[in-house]
Amino acid sequence: MNASPLDQIPASVRALAPSRRGLMLGGAGVGAAALLAGCGGSSSGGDSKSVTVGSNQSDEIPKKAVAEMMAGFTGGEVKINTIDHATFQQNITNYLQADPDDVFSWFAGYRARYFADQGLVGDLSDVWSKITGMPEAMKAASTDSSGRQIFVPSTYYPWAVFYKPSVFAEHGWSAPTTYDELMALNEQVKAAGMTPFAMADKDGWEAMGTFDILNLRLNGYDFHISLMAGEEAWDGEKVKNVFSAWSDLVPFQQADPLGRTWQEAAQSMLKNESAMYYIGMFVGQQWQESEAPEDLDFFTFPEMDTAIGADVVEAPVDGYMMAAKPKNEAMAKDLLLYISTPEAEAITLKGDPSVIGANDAVDQSGYSALQKKAVELIGSAANLSAFLDRDTRPDFASTVLSPSIQGFLQNPSDIDSILKSIESQKASIFGS
Missing domain, CATH: 3.40.190.10 (Periplasmic binding protein-like II)
Structure with missing residues (x-):
């Protein structure tokens, strides 16, 4: 019997265990x-x-x-x-x-x-x-x-930064281990005539993952879970810092993501138009019918604060x-x-x-190198989060956060008004 990496992470149960929060029916x-x-x-x-x-x-x-x-x-x-x-x-x-x-x-x-x-x-x-x-x-x-x-x-799967090893090898790029290295890599990718990050949000959920990982890296797991529970201020400095960091990444992401599905964003990687994509491992579905189905690897999104590290992984079930x-x-x-x-x-x-x-x-002997690496990544995590629209109230995710994130992607300089609106609506929905 193969040991599940989830059983090696007792702390992660907090994110998965029953919540005291109330719920409302959504339209x-x-x-x-x-x-x-x-x-x-x-x-x-x-x-x-x-x-x-x-x-x-x-x-x-x-x-x-x-x-x-x-x-x-x-x-x-x-x-x-x-x-x-x-x-x-x-x-x-x-x-x-x-x-x-x-x-x-x-x-x-x-x-x-x-x-x-x-x-x-x-x-x-x-x-x-x-x-x-x-x-x-x-x-x-x-x-x-x-x-x-x-x-x-x-089934379940991790979210991570996916890339094609053949492209990285061709250009002499290495997977970054720090945020500074990631930003330097972004510049190198742009200089090579490629878009550093594929990006999509046509269906209103894809970009939630980018918010999640930036919040987890800047503010940590406990704050992220409390924020999803409606217990932290969306217009406070901690969340503003998340969107500020995201605005620094926007120039390195594909333009006009609201008109693109995740599959189309993945295809931009397959065509060597984009170099990386922060997405779930299901992105591999797009590789399975390609000419090089094994030409896919990932690295965990690097740490942004040494005091917080990079040991939290999103792993939806x-x-x-x-x-x-x-x-x-x-x-x-x-x-x-x-x-x-x-x-x-x-x-x-x-x-x-x-x-x-x-x-x-389940028999893991037939797992691909990517699956084995995913098992290892999840097994080494200190905590697991599920994903934004699975970690918070459905009505809050769909009617408030999804359009707010899309509004940010359309106008990254409008952080303050977007976050004030989220906080106001949060108070109405969560009753606090």
């Missing part, structure tokens, strides 16, 4: 929500021999990997309803309030507890009583505020939940138990090697 577009609801659980018709799954894995590689994994379930027919990732995420609340699938893909931690607190998802504690091989940190990430398990993990009133509860739970197994995860990883298996017992 969603009626048309898109109707689209999701139209693909919901009613399609099973209560058929005891089938179960429906709503999936946000709409990109070709993970979509195929999910289909292959689900095909390995021997307990009945699995009907997969795949919806565009951004549409699924933006309209998930209305989807669950309407006629959802029996099982649906989602995220661990705060975003899972959100639906549990609203009574929109099913209790999976009895499923967890049969699950073996999951580390305690994964169980904590799957537990709601009342102590019930409401989520089954499947993906998996599945069950609707509050599934058409076929028995089969839904059987499917979720299957999804938790190392055998099911192995099928997923074979189809999509840009992620890591959540189960301790």
Whole structure:
């Protein structure tokens, strides 16, 4: 059995364990929500021999990997309803309030507890009583505020600075270990006629990762988690320093990121137009069908303050939940138990090697060099964060932070007014 790096990081459980924070239902577009609801659980018709799954894995590689994994379930027919990732995420609340699938893909931690607190998802504690091989940190990430398990993990992955080793070797560049070295590298990349950092924010979440890592490097893990909890001032000096540092990076990032998807930003790296990209390891999906699928590596975002260091890693966990009133509860739970197994995860990883298996017992012998490096990175971390829109209230992330970050990217000199607006809206949403 392979030891999970998450079990080596007890402190990280704080970021994943149930939160005392309250939650509010968020709005969603009626048309898109109707689209999701139209693909919901009613399609099973209560058929005891089938179960429906709503999936946000709409990109070709993970979509195929999910289909292959689900095909390995021997307990009945699995009907997969795949919806565009951004549409699924933006309209998930209305989807669950309407006629959802029996099982649906989602995220661990705060975003899972959100639906549990609203009574929109099913209790999976009895499923967890049969699950073996999951580390305690994964169980904590799957537990709601009342102590019930409401989520089954499947895969996870780190965020880091990705680059093509062939490009770095061609130009004689080295992965930086300090922020000064990173800024010097940016200048060298520009002098070579390339854009240092690929950048995208068309769907309103991609750039959140850049804020997260700058905040973690400048202010540390505890402040970051408190800020996400609404317990720190967004218009205070600490957050201003984060956006000030980001404004220094903007000239080294791709222009007009609001019109670019993360896939398009990744393609700019494949075409040697950009040299680096701070993104999740899922970026490797874009390499798998390229001429050089192994030409991808990463380094952790370097420290910016020696007193804080660089030992915090973002590592989101993906998996599945069950609707509050599934058409076929028995089969839904059987499917979720299957999804938790190392055998099911192995099928997923074979189809999509840009992620890591959540189960301790998953066979890592076939892991690529990139996957092994990711396991090592996560295992060496002092703390793990989940990602901005998974670490804070969904309504705050989607209606306040997403448009505010986009506003900053359009006008990086407007930091003060943007942060004052965030703080005002934060007080309204969090009630403080």
